Amino acid sequence: AQSVSQHNHHVILSEAASLELGCNYSYGGTVNLFWYVQYPGQHLQLLLKYFSGDPLVKGIKGFEAEFIKSKFSFNLRKPSVQWSDTAEYFCAVPQRNTGFQKLVFGTGTRLLVSP
Amino acid sequence: EAGVTQFPSHSVIEKGQTVTLRCDPISGHDNLYWYRRVMGKEIKFLLHFVKESKQDESGMPNNRFLAERTGGTYSTLKVQPAELEDSGVYFCASSQMGPANSPLHFGNGTRLTVT
Numbered sequence: 001a002q003s004v005s006q007h008n009h010h011v012i013l014s015e016a017a018s019l020e021l022g023c024n025y026s027y028g029g030t031v032n033l034f035w036y037v038q039y040p041g042q043h044l045q046l047l048l049k050y051f052s053g054d055p056l057v058k059g060i061k062g063f064e065a066e067f068i069k070s071k072f073s074f075n076l077r078k079p080s081v082q083w084s085d086t087a088e089y090f091c092a093v094p095q096r097n098t099g100f101q102k103l104v105f106g107t108g109t110r111l112l113v114s115p
Numbered sequence: 116e117a118g119v120t121q122f123p124s125h126s127v128i129e130k131g132q133t134v135t136l137r138c139d140p141i142s143g144h145d146n147l148y149w150y151r152r153v154m155g156k157e158i159k160f161l162l163h164f165v166k167e168s169k170q171d172e173s174g175m176p177n178n179r180f181l182a183e184r185t186g187g188t189y190s191t192l193k194v195q196p197a198e199l200e201d202s203g204v205y206f207c208a209s210s211q212m213g214p215a216n217s218p219l220h221f222g223n224g225t226r227l228t229v230t
Contacts (some may be wrong), residue, residue, distance in 0.1 A: 004157070042120065044158075044206065044221035057125075090158065101146065101210055101219050102171065105158040 005108035021076040021109050023091035033074040034092040083115045121180030121221035133195040136225045153203040190214045197229045
């Protein structure tokens, strides 16, 4: 079965620091990848996704992620975080052969940005 | 447009009691999903409805869980009788039929605590 690993469970940064959250997935071949974010008290929302093409994907709010097939990775980055980026971040892949919506999630990374 | 709404937002019940969670998807969304996050673990797929039909219920943990979507609109997830390990956050998500990569829209979740 597919799995997703997020190695950083808690990250604390000061405003303006750079962010990189790790995500590794367990299988090769055709892969689609997602990052979701849940801000405090809000619903999970899509931050960015990779389906094909340019492996460097731009998302909302200045986030980007790079798909590196050889490393089975899809790390999330932001050059300069803001206090409003405090949230929990989830990497996800679709369960194989089930379309794009039956997702396998990582355990999440809780980011705290101090002002 | 109104988003996916879930009710209640929190529920605290005793072991052995029954709880019913409700999800109202975005109007016109035929796909409806239930996911669950047990404390500290990953978000896991429970089941998928297409309109009123269960398309995939492979993630349902056991027969104490019963999901329905009568009329293909809102859905309920009943836990009867509840056990301590059922505690967690239950997420609902919906999407349109059509392209397999139609985005998932999540609700805020219901936090269930079984004492």
